[in-house]
Amino acid sequence: MNFAAIVIGNESLTQQCAEKWLAAGHSITALVSRSGELQTWAQSKGITVVAPGKGLSERLMPFAADWLLSIANLDIIGDDVLTLARRGAVNFHDGPLPRYAGLNAPVWARLAGEKTHGISWHFIESGVDTGAVISQVPFDISANDTALTLNTKAYEAALGSFDALMAKLALEEVPSTPQDAADRSYFGKFKRPRAFGLIDFAAKPEEIVALVQGLDHGPYWNPLTTS
Numbered sequence: 001m002n003f004a005a006i007v008i009g010n011e012s013l014t015q016q017c018a019e020k021w022l023a024a025g026h027s028i029t030a031l032v033s034r035s036g037e038l039q040t041w042a043q044s045k046g047i048t049v050v051a052p053g054k055g056l057s058e059r060l061m062p063f064a065a066d067w068l069l070s071i072a073n074l075d076i077i078g079d080d081v082l083t084l085a086r087r088g089a090v091n092f093h094d095g096p097l098p099r100y101a102g103l104n105a106p107v108w109a110r111l112a113g114e115k116t117h118g119i120s121w122h123f124i125e126s127g128v129d130t131g132a133v134i135s136q137v138p139f140d141i142s143a144n145d146t147a148l149t150l151n152t153k154a155y156e157a158a159l160g161s162f163d164a165l166m167a168k169l170a171l172e173e174v175p176s177t178p179q180d181a182a183d184r185s186y187f188g189k190f191k192r193p194r195a196f197g198l199i200d201f202a203a204k205p206e207e208i209v210a211l212v213q214g215l216d217h218g219p220y221w222n223p224l225t226t227s
Contacts, residue, residue, distance in 0.1 A: 001170055004065040006085065008032040008052070011072035013092070013155055015041050017162045021069070024166055030063035032056065032073075057081045067169060070124060071158075074103070082124060089124040090169070094154040096136055097122060098179040101129035102187035104223055106150035110141065110214035111193060113206065117141050117150060119157045121165050123176060128186070132176035134168055137161045143209075148218035197225035 004027045007018050015038055018028060022045070030050045031042040039049045050059050057080035068085035070077060071092045082089045095105025096118040109117045118138035123131035137157040141150065168174050197215055199208055215225055 002026050003067055003087070003169070004029050005067045005069050006030050006032065006060060006063055006065045007069045007071065008075070008077065009069075009071040009073045010035045010038065012037075013072045013158055014038060016159050017069070017071050017092075020159075020162050021166065024163075026166075029065045030060060032060070057084065060084055068124070076128065077124060079126070087169070088174070090134065090165070091122055091124045091129075091131070092158050093120045093122060093129055094151070094158075096120060096138065097129055097133055098181065098184035100187065101184055102191075103189055104187060106154055107147045107214050107224060108187050110145060110147060110150055111210055113210050114141055117154070119154050119161070121158075121161065122179075130179060132178045134174060134176045135161060135165060144213075146213040146216035146218070147222075148216060148220065151217075192224055 002025045005021060007014065007028050010033050014033065018031070021028065028047050030048045031038065032050045032052050033039055033042070034052060042049050048063065050056070050063070052075055057078065060081060061084070064084045064086065066085065066087045068077070068082065068089035070089065077089065093105070095101070095109065097120040100109060106117060116138055118136050120136045121134045122129070123134065125131035137160070139153050139157055193211065193215070197211065199211060201208070215222060
């Protein structure tokens with residue numbers, strides 16, 4: 001059975017998963033994105049590009065679909081948009097839910113000295129990252145991992161698990177597990193490392209290493225501090 005989707009996202013992962021969706025015989029009725037590269041890609045595929053922001057539900061009204069897929073999207077999606085998807089809305093999250101809800105989950109896991117991390121595909125419900133979890137993919141955090149390498153691992157886990165996600169979305173009843181709110185931690189937009197990332201040389205060596213590596217985004221923008 002083939003399904004139609006509205007896709008919302010702004011990164012290369014959005015395109016890679018959308019390509020898989022199309023290759024599986026499904027369709028995309030509209031792409032919501034700020035990315036010029038993604039807009040160009042969508043136009044090359046004959047997919048209508050819709051601008052994000054205020055009034056999105058009205059602009060998407062002609063493009064109602066079976067599923068809404070939020071992939072590498074940081075905008076909160078309003079209930080008026082969610083109702084346009086007949087079967088439901090699904091979001092990719094770069095952390096294991098409910099323990100690492102919010103933003104920059106791989107960074108916070110590295111700063112906390114975690115040994116494992118993972119990604120989640122979950123239903124979108126009221127509240128950020130609160131919906132029932134459809135699937136999770138765990139992976140190890142090594143002593144040498146940085147924010148950059150952990151984000152890469154999350155990317156690979158998301159893309160590698162997308163085929164299995166599509167198979168679940170094709171079922172009449174999609175299996176999912178409600179999140180336990182008692183285990184929830186949330187990392188908001190304005191949360192920052194202690195002392196804004198300044199190194200305390202009285203701290204344990206492993207804590208200093210975790211701080212330095214957890215804030216190392218390589219050549220990419222650091223959303224928490226200045227590298």
